[in-house]
Amino acid sequence: MQKLPKPIRLLAPLVALLAAAAAISGCGTTNPDVARGRVLFEQKCGTCHVMAQAGTSGTTGPNLDEAFAAAREAGGFDAATIEGVVKAQVDNPRPGNGNPMATMPAHIVEGTDLDDVAAYVGKYAGVPGAAPPEVEGGPGAQVFANNGCGSCHTLAAAKSGGTTGPDLDEVLPGQSDAEIEESIVNPNAKIAKGYPANVMPETFKETIAPEEIKQLVEYLSESTSKKSGG
Ligand code: HEC
Ligand code: HEC
Secondary structure, eight states, X not given: OOOOOHHHHHHHHHHHHHHHHHHHHHTTTSOOOHHHXXXXXXXXXXXXXXXXXGTEEOOSSOOHHHHHHHHHHTTSOOXXXXXXXXXXXXXXXXXXXXXXXXXXXXXXXXXXXXXXXXXXXXXXXXXXXXXXXXOSSOHHHHHHXXXXXXXXXXXXXXXXXXXXXXXXXXXXXXXXXHHHHXXXXXXXXXXXXXXXXXXXXXXXXXXXXXXXXXXXHHHHHHHHHHHHHO
16 A cells, blocks of 8 residues: 655644544534434444334333333423433433443444434333334344344445445345344354454343244345345
8 A cells, every 4th residue: 555645744733633523513503413323322322222213122121112212292301302311311320220231331332323323212112002113024134124133234235335234235145044044043152254253242132032043044034045146
């Protein structure tokens, strides 16, 4: 790789600083991205919190629909108020009743990420009838969408482009249903080459019902083998 000429090399840190400052000053003026907030919520919060619209079912922390439903119904809490509560909680979690197992870590998300997550929770937590957006492609496609798999994995059939985990169109052809299922319910049993352990949530075997796991595996197997056959 060619070295940059010296003046440009000196400028690089300044450019990075300016970009960071622009990002910070942009916070108040740009609208938060609620769809992005949903993806972040699934990844960073759903392991501990139930929220129907996100399709998450973690139980370490309180159910956020229940936490905000009453307040929303009574009219005291609007989206903006809930957004504020979420930001305060993420920046400075309340001490968890002296039980170290049930404490929320501080600063799980920050900056624009926090803006987007807070706006997402403010929009949907405790809203009666809130459910994950419906997708086409059958029950397995819905399970894939509900559980945020696409936020980390590319899968053409789901039009998802996540890159944290392997591209499922590339790695799944040739794998048996049992192997695919094992990767989902027990992700650390075998770590995909070139990818980190402990990143894919280990909670799916508890949070996705067994019949839904079956639908999900069928969907992955069918949608990726069709591709490889072509
Ligand atoms: C490791 C588990 C864990 C993660 C991850 C987590 N939380 Fe929590 N959360 C908790 C626990 C436990 C509580 C209740 C105890 C406390 O206040 O610390 C809580 C409380 C809350 C509350 C207050 C609810 C109420 O009843 O007032 C909100 C809001 C919240 N979390 C939002 C979030 C958001 C948003 C994220 C993701 C950015 C997140 N949490 C990630 C465990 C977690
Ligand atoms: C937070 C990111 C993240 C989420 C969410 C996630 N995964 Fe993963 N996944 C990974 C990473 C990283 C790996 C590679 C390391 C490993 O093998 O555990 C992986 C590995 C896999 C593999 C094995 C791939 C191979 O090379 O054989 C499968 C299959 C898989 N994931 C399916 C899913 C499904 C289905 C969901 C949703 C229920 C999901 N993942 C959710 C990050 C994620």
